[in-house]
Amino acid sequence: xxxxxxxxxxxxxxxxLGSLFFSEFMHFLPCNFCWYQRxxxxxxxxILGIAFYYNEQLIYKxxxxxxxxxxxxxxxxxxxxxxxxxxxxxxxxxxxPCSGQYINWFGFITIPFLALIAFILITAxxxxxxxxxxx
Numbered sequence: 001x002x003x004x005x006x007x008x009x010x011x012x013x014x015x016x017l018g019s020l021f022f023s024e025f026m027h028f029l030p031c032n033f034c035w036y037q038r039x040x041x042x043x044x045x046x047i048l049g050i051a052f053y054y055n056e057q058l059i060y061k062x063x064x065x066x067x068x069x070x071x072x073x074x075x076x077x078x079x080x081x082x083x084x085x086x087x088x089x090x091x092x093x094x095x096x097p098c099s100g101q102y103i104n105w106f107g108f109i110t111i112p113f114l115a116l117i118a119f120i121l122i123t124a125x126x127x128x129x130x131x132x133x134x135x
Contacts, residue, residue: 002055008063008125009048015118016045022102022111031096033077037115040070044122060126067126070119077112 019038022028030038044066051059079086080099087099101110
């Protein structure tokens with residue numbers, strides 16, 4: 001059993017279920033960048049689950065492109081929320097503003113921040129698998 005693969009799968013499941021909770025139960029409408037992050041995260045729940053079941057060690061080849069792009073998208077989205085200078089580059093012109101913050105726990109934890117952490121952790125687990133440093 002590969003614990004890094006299991007951990008990456010659990011992180012992707014928590015991120016997926018968390019985004020569904022925010023939209024379906026809390027009724028937070030996702031902005032454009034939220035949708036991009038979902039497009040990158042949701043398949044990881046399925047891909048990593050199958051990879052864990054079959055103990056697929058080469059899965060990093062398929063997961064890393066999703067998670068690295070996810071880091072870039074969620075990092076930029078978080079910057080739109082927290083760096084006033086970046087708000088002038090906001091692309092969400094209609095509907096829900098990408099700079100809006102439904103949650104702001106402890107003054108820095110927002111939904112894109114949570115996605116960013118999930119993508120970083122999944123990327124770290126994939127790099128560990130690639131390098132052969134399994135727990």
